[in-house]
């Protein structure tokens with residue numbers, strides 16, 4: 001098995017990455033990003049910022065994105081606990097515009113989700129004290145930070161616990177996809 005396995009999801013630009021885990025008597029080791037295999041998979045980005053958040057069970061963060069020219073790709077993984085991680089294609093003219101994909105990422109499955117620029121991203125924590133690590137391809141730019149509704153019926157994301165979702169004040173006021181700021185085109 002290669003050290004990093006890539007699986008394209010129903011929206012093929014969103015890629016589930018499975019690293020090879022080397023367990024031993026001390027614990028384990030894994031590579032979570034390496035330029036050459038990512039490049040070979042058609043992911044030609046380097047990362048410029050690394051983020052960590054901790055969430056209680058049912059916390060839902062999203063859906064978030066940064067507008068061009070601060071559009072960012074994200075490589076998301078879980079260090080502790082579990083999340084349901086979601087990417088929504090918001091590239092105007094994309095055959096997948098408005099469609100979503102969701103996967104469970106956990107400390108046990110070791111998986112990572114690559115979400116390219118032009119997607120909105122969100123997740124719901126499935127356990128208390130869930131710690132998410134994500135690498136991003138552009139720096140945080142509060143001027144171009146944007147959000148859209150997590151429960152927009154036109155997107156129809158099947159969240160694990162929609163009735164228990166706990167949101168930030170900011171996230172509870174986000175507009176639906178149709179009204180959200182969007183300067184993405186397809187291809188990006």
Ligand SMILES: Cc1cn([C@H]2C[C@H](O)[C@@H](COP(=O)(O)OP(=O)(O)O[C@H]3O[C@@H](C)C(=O)[C@@H](O)[C@H]3O)O2)c(=O)[nH]c1=O
Pocket residue numbers: 051053061062063064065074121122123140168170
């Ligand atoms: C995202 C971010 C936030 N902040 C600050 C702003 C604010 O005071 C505080 C919390 O910010 P937020 O409420 O936006 O954090 P959060 O809701 O966790 O935002 C994140 O959600 C997930 C789903 C993503 O995809 C990320 O890109 C990011 O948007 O941290 C930074 O300083 N740098 C950053 O890169």
